[in-house]
Amino acid sequence: MAAARIVELCGGMPLAVRIAGARLAARPRWTLARLAHLLHDERRRLDELAAGNLAVRAGFAVGYTRLAEPTRRTFRLLGLLDAPDFAPWAAAAAADIPPEQAERQLEELIDAQLLQETGTEPHLRYRFHDLVRLYAREHAEAADEPAARAAALERAFGAWLWLAEQAADQVPGPCFAPIHGAAPRHPMPSGVAAALLDDPTAWFDAEQPALNASARQAAALRMVPMAWELAACQEKYCDVRGLYDEWRTTHLAALQACRAAGDDLGTAVLTRGLIEVTTWTTAADGSGATVDLPDGTQTMVALDDRARHLRGLFEQAGEPRGTADALVLTAWSLVAQGREQEALDAARQALDLATAHDHPGGEARAHQIIAIAYGETDLDRTIEHLTEALRVARLIGNTRFETTAIQFLGAAHGRAGQVERGGELLLRSLAMARSLKDRYVEAFSLLYLAMLYAATGDDRARETAEAALAIARRFDLGHHLAQALGILGELDLAAGDHAAAVGHLEESVLVWRARGWRSFLAEALRALGRAYEAAGLAESAARVLEEARELSDIR
Template identity: 90%
Template sequence: MTFGLLGPLAVAVDSVPQALPRAAVLRGLLGVLLLAEGERLSVGRLLELVWAGQADRVGRGAVHTGMSRLRGWLGGFGDESVVLESDAQGYRLVTGPGAVDLGRFRGFAADGDVAGAIGLRRGPVLAGLERVNREDPLVAAVEDEVRATVLALARAAQADGAARTAVPALTALAEEYPYDEPVQAALLELLAADGRAAEALRRFQALRRRLSEELGIEPGEQVQSVFLALLAHDREDARAVPGRSRVPSQLPRDIPDFTGRDEQVRLVLDALAAGRVPVIAGMGGIGKTALAVHSAHRAAVDYPDGRLYADLRGADETPADPAGVLAAFLRALGADPREIPASLEERSALYRTLLAGRRTLVLLDNAAGEQQIGPLLPGTPADPAGHGPDRPAVLVTSRAALTALPGSLLVDLHELDAPHARTLLRRILGDRRVAAEPVAAAQIVELCGGMPLAVRIAGARLAARPRWTLARLAHLLRDERRRLDELAAGNLAVRAGFAVGYARLPEPTRRTFRLLGLLDAPDFAPWVAAAVAGIPPERAERQLEELIDAQLLQETGTEPHLRYRFHDLVRLYAREHAEAADEPAARTAALGRAFGAWLWLAEQAADQVPGPCFAPIHGTAPRHPMPSGVAAALLDDPMAWFDAEQPALDASARQAAALRMVPVAWDLAACQEKYCDVRGLYDEWRTTHLAVLQACRSAGDGLGTAVLTRGLIEVTTWTTPADGSGTAVDLADGAQTMVALEERARHLRRLFEEVGEVRGAADALVLTAWSLVAQGRAQEALDAGHRALDLATAHDHPGGEARAHQIIAIAHGETDLDRTIEHLTETLRLARLIGNTRFEATAIQFLGAAHGRAGQVERGGELLLRSLAMARSLKDRYVEAFSLLYLATLYAATGDGRARETAEAALAIARRFDLGHHLAQALGILGELDLAAGDRASAVAHLEESVLVWRARGWRSFLAEALRALGRAYEAAGLPESAARVLTEARELSDVR
């Protein structure tokens, strides 16, 4: 088999083209595996490459399923040299020598046969594969490599006087990448070298129209330079006016590796074209000057009467004097130095006179404020003459927003996104070096926080040390205490940019800045600043505004949910100063106030969230109450409060655990359980509990250990770990089986009894009963359920009573449907009594399923539809999926055509949220539907996967049922030996009690 990547994906056998897989996902997987050239790709990388933008909604099981189908497709060709390998680290595709055109391309290029390499190219890499993420470095690096080879061919042909030989290849590349300006510029030069200047001019005009109409921008400096050379005359000299013979050109050199910021460049150019003053604002090192200089060069062709530039040194202790800047501008514009007026007002008037009617661009960089800029403006936006075709324009950069500047348009600059930050690093270091260590490159830009200056410094350090690996620098940057030291090269240093804003703050605001920097929370609300600093909320809000003005803090969200965040490097800077200026006791007290405020609010919010009916058990960690008015406003909608605060709560629980502030750590983690359950945040629940539980065990905190163990048992019983492997989270012995669950539940009961928490012991008995039901030990489950009910009733734990009635009903199952319905009815009554709408929906759901099994189809369907509506109103995917499963079962039993679409909806939710129990059930229902419809192959596929999931989960009774269904499917498919094997296993499972 041979494969083509340099163009549309192609597969051939003995030079005969073969049809590609019909599924877009399989085509995408095949394409990226071939691009990797035999390197192993993890499941996470495959999600990024093929499910870009959907990775957070697609379960990792989708990758395994896709790979299984792709392996079957490849195996159909019978080529033993093509092998799809898999192991715990991921997947790789092994092919025969020379089987992939990319390898042959590189071979030709390495031998100096550029024309031979280009001859293999049929179009853009993997053209037309919609499921491939073209922003990913794996794809982008190959695209850049091919592009560079075509450009090299063009340069060589032009140098050899044989431009015509390279025109076809470069023309094809230019047509495929119509917005790639270096490619377009190279084609214009090549056409001119071939004596086709008129064609080159026509192409330039077409390019300019396309960029203007489709993107709203003008061609960049490189294309403009080629255009001007083609015109073969100097526009500036042609437009010279007597008395104004000097045409200044003061712009700093354009940034050769300028990356990203397309939207911001467009905003700047549009503002200039409209006669407004774009003000590029942002923190130090964020790339304000780079954007301004690059935009000015892009716009330069429209300002043939000159380009003026001044660094106003607004970040220095002594900013530039406007009078001195005006003197330099006047000299540049041709004024006699002896006739320059002495006063600022007269200089400003002469400056405006010289610029009147003149198409000149003025770049005022690093401005301190509106007062400094005022005399340097050529005119006001209100001046009608300022909007004519011959008018000067002004572009400003500043750390301050300068929104009071007349006619201004704010262009607020933030960090680069990850793809553009990686591109910047690649342009500094070169494609090959970055492509050789893509993971380390990604880590470097992440540790730089997307700050262009930091990425540039990192790139400069690596460029000066060609023997260093990228992994070495990434390792150095991981040390937070050294990161700012490492981000310094030559006269560039990230720390220096922050020092300017910090030095200008009053000391109370500096203190709040330092203490806020101690928090690991990704963002925070204004009340957190009040808590951490121990000051009234009104004063905290004023200080936050001062920090924003100093570009040391960023706003996120909108009113009334305004929040604040540090850039990662600014946070490190704040911590450095906190450790230098604040005593350890003061730092600990500040963190304690912040954690205590979060806990005080989380405890109250959790009481109003309709999650699991566990006994609400809290510890003795200090709380930091908020003013009553603030608290009432925050907790008006508890779920909305948790939506905003959950990442901060999660980070704070982990941070408190790491700092050995164990009581507040486990209470913060436990307060999130009900919210995480309703929102389906199972990975967050699981991983945070594991981290904090370890701290509880180390500190000997028995109550925290019991509470978090209870929460972990709950989340791991019903969901699948995030790695999609089907292996259990390590709570006891690492095997997620119902036998292990039984052992853990009994251990949990002992933990609660040791600390005297009887309500917790009742919860543990309910978990024990669940494990016994799953093992098919119904009578023992009933005994455990009744003991749980007695304990909960005796100790005023109505939630525990509700859960006990539920598991008793489930243990009765279909053997005594009257009692099942009786206990579920009591479950529903108690759920309503305690006001837990989530558990009420669960009770209605189980009650609907029981009525359906009892032959009361109409009543069962009505209840299930009600539970489904309640789950959706709560945005509770867990209950929604279960309601869909029971509805699908009811529809299937009654021959209702809605069965399949309902089961598929449940399957989609299960895959997206890694709900293993729901996934296995949905697959089983679909397998049974396939079998009834005569689709034996699909039935086998669905049921095999269902068995695989049940086997990993260890639910014995469910596994036995799935095996029996699979046996029937095997028999229908004509596979008697396979059927006998699985049916024997099903009988053995059913016989073991």
């Protein structure tokens, strides 16, 4: 273990590993763990990697001293970045030089063996070996004033932020209000920006690791507005791509910085994002853990308190569009608890606020949750509000929410007995979700299709539900998981496979308990009761059916 750690801290560089071995050979009383400990400190690592006439630092100096000073400066300033790799435009921003000059200097650094090239034309990227980065930072601290170093970081982070905001505007994702802060932007030349943002999602694909690293570095350096804006501008992309762990960890790092600095707006925006990602997905380890929630707390029940707290944060920050978003989240929680009238009241408040403050995304979300609150009790109004949500989604060009609205409309038409129309809409939403590579929405479309197929005796029901289940397990989507298990359990029961039905439905009940969605839990308990009865487990059946009755009686 210690030996592997030494190689890792040497970055696998043969010269560095050779020096580490020479130091150990000359000190037979040293343990591997001792050297690993010494190398762990970045400030001393290059000092420790010297033995006799061998030194890593000396090897780097050969290339560095041959460079012209402008290229040396760019090398030093780029070494300040934590980003794992970067494009030429980022180097231009950090050094505050034209992109063409940056590209020439990057090539000189490659020739000097101080930089590595990655990617392929026309999307070349560059990265430092970890030890070379430390060498660059040493020279930056010695040669460049603190203000110059801070300005270089601010320009690089500002360039990432400026591009990310424009890219995010074109990525279809959650319809939250786009709320910005006071972090300085560093605009790119129009021609460079146009080429980079020709495919916004592809830009995020390339830059997301660098954006995450930059947000965390800004948080560590107490560049608080920069940190939270770099984190927040990634939400739509992370949602569409299913990068939920990256979303959580970067938001948490930036949120800690916001709270420490008393940045009310940043705290509100990041809290909103964290509520969204932790309400609808679970931790990657499958624990179901949710940020800031005690063990055993039901997710959808806790959402009520969390959304009310979020509303207070946005009101304190003076951001009514954020308040509208918080009210929509409150409405979701109330629907899950079976408090439909209260949910309608909160959603209508959200709709009024979003309309008054030019927040069409908030209007679309409010219409969606109003439709869900009406549910099957008034399918005409359900379809009316979903149709309006679809209209607004198309108006703002958000194809992700358009897909969601079509999906819910398909389900509503199916429940209204319009099977052909419902199936047509659901297949369209499925195709759109797959085109967007949006696994969250894809899984929901599959679930509603599976339910429609099951209700009409279509043999495609099982394979469709299994496809949704696979996505739910892969991306830790608790709601989708519970629903897919419930559909499969009902299909098992209809097929006479009682043992499989019990297995699927017991797991479905377990997940619904953790989520705290009362109507879904009651439905799953009733199905499990039927499965227990069919399997000859009368006592177990009586127990779960009684619990289902108690849940249904609560108003």
